Amino acid sequence: MLRTRRGLFDVLAGRSSTAGAAAMFAARGHEAYVAELQAQGRTAGPPLPPGVNEIRISSNENPLGPGQKVLDSIVRKFPEAGRYPFNSSPADSQLLAAIAAHHQVKPENVVLGAGSQEILKSAVRAFTSPDRALVTALPTFENPTSTAKGLGHPVKEVPLDSAFRLDVDGMIAAAPGAGLVFFNNPNNPTATVHGAKTVTDFVQRVRKEAPDVAILIDEAYHEYVTDPSYQTAVPLALETPNVLVARTFSKAYGMAGMRIGYAIARSETIKQLARYKMPYNISVFGVAAALAALGDPAHIEAEQKRNTEVLRFTQKVLEDLDFKCTASQGNFLFVDLKRPAQDFRDACAKHGVMVGRDFPPFEKTHSRISIGTMQEMKKAAEVFRTVLKPPTTSGR
C-alpha cells in the first residue's frame, strides 16, 4: 500500500525519491501541532531532538489517512481544481445523492457541511437565540458551546454522570425553554456511548417535555463503536421532527484535512439548518474523496478492526500501570492519570509524543489520548511508562 502510494505520487510529482515530501510532511506535521497549540493560547516546547519522530495522538484522527481509492479520486480531480464544485464531475449534487443513498434517505434529508463543525455551528445559529439556550454537556465537543457564546446566546452545561457518560436526566431537565440540545454520542473527550434505547428514550422525553427544542446528535465516532447496544439515531431523526444527526468523514474515513461532514433529518428540519449552509462548502477534492470513500466500505471495516485492536492494546498498557480509562467507544481514551494533563502532555512532548489538551473540569486528573497506529502506540507506550513511573524516593 505504501509502496503503491509512493509510486503514484512519484509519478505525479515527476520525482524518483520521496525524501523531500517526507521531510516536508514531518515538518508540517509539527507546524500543525504548534498552530493547534497556539490556537488554544499556548506555546509548544522546543523542537524535537534529531532522530525523534513525532507521534501525533492529540486530535482523534485516523492515523492512516484515507484509503488508496480516495487518494486516487483526489488526484483525478486535479484538472478540475479551477471549477466550482457544481461544475465539476462528479458534482457536489452527486455527493449529496450518494450520502442520501448510503443512508437510504432522500437528498432533501441531507445537508453538507465543511466538516461536521459547520453543521454544529449552523445548528447553534439556527436553533438558539438570546432567549433560547444551548444545552450541552461538560465536558463534550466544545464547538457548539463556543459558537453559542460567540453569539451571546446562553449555554447550559450539564456535567457528566459518574461513569463519564452524558447525563441524560440532567440534560432532559435542562431542555425546557432551550433552543438546542447537543448530544455527542460517543462523547468526546470521554469516549463513552449511550445505547439505542437510552437515546430513543432521551429523544422522546425531550420531545414530551420541550417539543420546540431541537436535538443534535453528533455521531462523529459512529464507525468506531463496537458496543452492540449502540445504534445510529438516523432512523430516529427521520421519524422525529427537530432531531438531527451529524456525521463526518474526519474520523474513521481518515479525511479530517478534507473538511466534509453532513446532517440528516426530516426535510423540514434540514431546511432550517440549510439556511445557514455556506454555498459551495465542499471542495472538488472533497466531493471526489467522499464519493470514493462511500464506495469503499471495506476500508472502514478494516479501520474499525484496526482501531479496536490498538485501543485494547493501549488501554491495557495504561491499566497495567494502574490507570483507569473510561469505557472507550471511539478512537481515543480518556484516562485518569491522577496528575494534571499539562504535566503529562509536556513530558510526552519531550519524547515527540503529542497527546490531547486540557478538558476541564478534569484537567487536573484526566488526559485524552488518541489511538495512532500499533507501531506508534507501542512507541508511545514506552514513553508513557517512562513519564508515568512513580517518582523514586531513594537518593542516588
Added chain:
Amino acid sequence: MALTRRNFVQTVGLGTAGALTASFIGSRGRENFIWSALEPTLHAVDPGMIVISSNENPMGPGAKVIAAIQSAFGADGGRPGRYSGGARDLIDALAKKHGVKPENIVLGCGSTQILRSVTHVFTAKDKPLVATIPTYEECADYATLMGNQVVGVPLDSEFKPDLDRLADASQGAGLVFYCNPSNPSSTFAGARATRDFIAKLNSQSPGTTILVDEAYFHYVTDPDHETFIPMAVQNPRVIVARTFSKAYGMAGLRIGYAVGHAETIKQLASWDAGSGTSSLNVLAMAGAIAAVEQDDAFITTERARNAAVREFSMKWFNDRGMKPTDSQANFMFVNIGRPVREFRDACRKKNVVVARDFPPFEKTHCRIAFGTMDEMQKAVKVFGEVLGKSAAAAA
C-alpha cells in the same frame, strides 16, 4: 449557484429596481434559502461541455500549485487525514504578499464565507445592506436571512455603479457591498472614482462599512486601477475581499480572504474565524500558499490570455450589433436582444453552458464567461447558430 439564486434575483430585480423592503424579499427569499440546501441537484454539468457560466479560469491553477498539492499529501498519502493547523502559514504568505500584518487578514471558505461574515457583523435590523442591482447576491441573501433590510440601487445607463446614488442610498446603512469589477455587469469603477466614493461615504455616513469585493481584480486592464487593500488596513470602515477562485484558477478549492484594519478583522474573526480555519482543506491551503508565493508572471500571463479572449469574444458580438458592457473582468454582460433563457437552453443543447438569468436584465442580457480561446472560437459558432441568420451572416 443556483436556480434558487435565479428565483431570488428575480425578486430583487423588481423590473424597476429601487429600494427593497425586508418583508418583500423575505416572502420569496425564504424559498431561495430553502432551495439553497438542494441547489446542487439542479446544477451538475456533464463532462465535455464548454462551461462558460461561472467566471472560472479555464486554465486552472498552474503547475506550481498542483505540485504543492501533490507534496501536501505527504509521503504516504496520510496528510489528508489530519486536521490542518496550516491556516497561519497561508495568512503569513498573504501578509507578506500584500505588505500587511497577519492580523489584517482572515481566511474564508471561498470569499463567499467572507461576504457572509461581513454581512453578519455589519448589518442589523436598523442597519441595512446597500448594493447595486444586479450584483453578486451573497450579501443580500444573507442579510435577508438575518431579517435585515436590503436596499438596491440600479446601475447607470452604462451598467456601471451609480456612485452618487449609491452614496446617497447608503446614509445610515450598516454595509455597502461594492463589487468592483462588478458581477454580472463586468464593468468597473476607476480607482479615483472609488476613492472619492469612499471619502464621501466616510464623511456623510461615518458608521457605514464598505466591503470592496476585488474578486476580479487581476483581470482589470484599465490603467486607472488599484487595490484598496492599503486603504483597508488603515481605515476601519473599509474591508477588501479577495478570492483564489478567479485568476488563480482555484474555484474548486474554496479559499478566499478579507484584508482590513486589525480591529475589523478581529470582529470578523470573532464571529467566524473558527470556521475560517476549520473550513479550509489542507490540500487547498498548500495550493494557496504556492499560488501566493509563485512568480507574478502567473497572474500577468493569465490577465493577458483573458484580455485576448475578451477582445475576441466582445468583438464577435459587437460586429453583430449586440453590445457587451465594457468588460474589465473574465466575463461579459451582453445585450443579445432576447430572453436569456431561450438562448441558454439552445446553447446548452449544443454543449455550451452560459450563465443564469440576472434580473432585471433577463429579457435582454446574458452573462458569458471567457473560456480558452479555443473554447470561445467553438462557442461563437454555437452562438451564431442559436442567434439566427443575421448573426451568422456577419461571420
